[in-house]
Amino acid sequence: MFLFRKVAIIGVGFIGGSLALAMKKNRICREVVGVSKHKRTIILALSRKAIDKGSLSLDIIRGSDLVILSTPVSSIMHLKNEVLRYVDRECIITDVGSTKESVFLALSKVFPNYIGSHPLAGSEKKGIANASSGIFKGSLCLLTLAKGRSTVAFNKVKEMWRRIGARVVTLSPKEHDKKLGFASHLPHAVAYALINSIPKNTLKFAAGGLKDTTRISASDPGMWNDIFMTNRDNLLDAICSFEDSLKRIKSAIKSNDKRILIKILSQSKKKRESLK
Amino acid sequence: MFLFRKVAIIGVGFIGGSLALAMKKNRICREVVGVSKHKRTIILALSRKAIDKGSLSLDIIRGSDLVILSTPVSSIMHLKNEVLRYVDRECIITDVGSTKESVFLALSKVFPNYIGSHPLAGSEKKGIANASSGIFKGSLCLLTLAKGRSTVAFNKVKEMWRRIGARVVTLSPKEHDKKLGFASHLPHAVAYALINSIPKNTLKFAAGGLKDTTRISASDPGMWNDIFMTNRDNLLDAICSFEDSLKRIKSAIKSNDKRILIKILSQSKKKRESLK
Numbered sequence: 097m098f099l100f101r102k103v104a105i106i107g108v109g110f111i112g113g114s115l116a117l118a119m120k121k122n123r124i125c126r127e128v129v130g131v132s133k134h135k136r137t138i139i140l141a142l143s144r145k146a147i148d149k150g151s152l153s154l155d156i157i158r159g160s161d162l163v164i165l166s167t168p169v170s171s172i173m174h175l176k177n178e179v180l181r182y183v184d185r186e187c188i189i190t191d192v193g194s195t196k197e198s199v200f201l202a203l204s205k206v207f208p209n210y211i212g213s214h215p216l217a218g219s220e221k222k223g224i225a226n227a228s229s230g231i232f233k234g235s236l237c238l239l240t241l242a243k244g245r246s247t248v249a250f251n252k253v254k255e256m257w258r259r260i261g262a263r264v265v266t267l268s269p270k271e272h273d274k275k276l277g278f279a280s281h282l283p284h285a286v287a288y289a290l291i292n293s294i295p296k297n298t299l300k301f302a303a304g305g306l307k308d309t310t311r312i313s314a315s316d317p318g319m320w321n322d323i324f325m326t327n328r329d330n331l332l333d334a335i336c337s338f339e340d341s342l343k344r345i346k347s348a349i350k351s352n353d354k355r356i357l358i359k360i361l362s363q364s365k366k367k368r369e370s371l372k
Numbered sequence: 373m374f375l376f377r378k379v380a381i382i383g384v385g386f387i388g389g390s391l392a393l394a395m396k397k398n399r400i401c402r403e404v405v406g407v408s409k410h411k412r413t414i415i416l417a418l419s420r421k422a423i424d425k426g427s428l429s430l431d432i433i434r435g436s437d438l439v440i441l442s443t444p445v446s447s448i449m450h451l452k453n454e455v456l457r458y459v460d461r462e463c464i465i466t467d468v469g470s471t472k473e474s475v476f477l478a479l480s481k482v483f484p485n486y487i488g489s490h491p492l493a494g495s496e497k498k499g500i501a502n503a504s505s506g507i508f509k510g511s512l513c514l515l516t517l518a519k520g521r522s523t524v525a526f527n528k529v530k531e532m533w534r535r536i537g538a539r540v541v542t543l544s545p546k547e548h549d550k551k552l553g554f555a556s557h558l559p560h561a562v563a564y565a566l567i568n569s570i571p572k573n574t575l576k577f578a579a580g581g582l583k584d585t586t587r588i589s590a591s592d593p594g595m596w597n598d599i600f601m602t603n604r605d606n607l608l609d610a611i612c613s614f615e616d617s618l619k620r621i622k623s624a625i626k627s628n629d630k631r632i633l634i635k636i637l638s639q640s641k642k643k644r645e646s647l648k
Contacts, residue, residue: 216579236579265576278570279577283585285625288640289618290562291647293610294554301555302647303492303512305588309559312581314644317637324625324633334569335622339615342565346611349561349600357600361593364564368590371567371578 099256100125100188104157105164106175108132108141108150110219111192112166113227116146118260121229129156140224157182162256164213165191169322172199176206188249194218194276195326196240200269204242209249212240212269215262216280220314233261238276240269277330282338284320285331287313375532376401376464380433381440382451384408384417384426386495387468388442389503392422394536397505405432416500433458438532440489441467445598448475452482464525470494470552471602472516476545480518485525488516488545491538492556496590509537514552516545553606558614560596561607563589
């Protein structure tokens, strides 16, 4: 049975396009329409059968019972008033942004049925060309919910993520941004800084270690600028905590303290091995 | 045609065991013997047909025309005088250590035919159980050579790495440690520090980003203590350079400077994409 009649995805890039493909594959809705700023994205999304109809204009989202905002966080802020002109009061709205506090505040004021989503299925890859229906399978999707807001809408959004294979965890927007500041935004800041600190004439000696550690530094600068700026305080806290952690290693090396260094590295190894 | 008659591998772990398997597969020598401190390693290496004979004692290396020291850097230092008692003057000696200056100084004094090797094919995995003959295929192997030393020995060691699939690059020991301080030892220090800075109750929110960035922090603490300590000055320089790079990102975030932040992230992306 379909969960929705008409789903509109605004921003048919890597996540939006993958979501569209997953919606079609898992028969989540009767119809998926897509909106993009770029005509070539619409053409590609149509040819990949990710969407049934596509447009450069928001007009196409009229009559949707679910609208998914799948653009960078800063665009969501600009989009919200425009979207409001095209949808009914009952329409469920969700987004897929990586930070939640500011978006949540802005959207839940405007849309009574707003539920925040954050699928942890991103990639350094971009665009509909790299999209795949399978990226949500087994991944975590974090939902954020305002107190006292519709549980019908929440349950439908939750069920949608479940059906396309994600494990759903619910958090407050504040808690979400604090946790993700460490679990996702910090590693990105570190990876961006790490690759930039490697002298150019040294890059040819890179093996698997440097490559894996910096893979995510090939991620989109515009998108990550948005994420870093909209989670500034939590990210700065996380960076300070990381700097302290690196200082402990540095100081053990400087003072040739083998006992302390092995103790730190063993703690790290144990913690890393606890990650599934 | 065999390159060597009898090859002895001291330390039949992940790299030593993989090397033994690759030697047999590519018919590098008539016989491979292995030495380990652990009986179970010898038994497993024999059962995997990585070695023809194995022993807990160095006595078995007598008559070898190539001896490969495949133990942590600190053990190489202890082993060298013992090995000297069992081998002829003509025997070619190499190691697979990740730092070269200190090892090179010590070994080239004692062995006239010493050539330093560093295959960039390590892993966070350990032991003969994880060894595989294919890990050198397409990987880089860095050779270090003392001025005026035998080019016959050098050419034979180079040919050996070539035959098992590695691309060989020659460096001075000093240059090797400086480059690897950035390309390998820095990412390890950063990964160890990063995972340790993540609060325990946040680990469950880890997605691909944190996992990739910290994969190598599951590497062996004893081995990496050795590497960090024997490349102390270069690594400390590299860490300082990385700290500066992170400070630039931090300061752009703090001052909400979107233009600078996007510029830095774009430089990083471009540099990462130049890594093959």
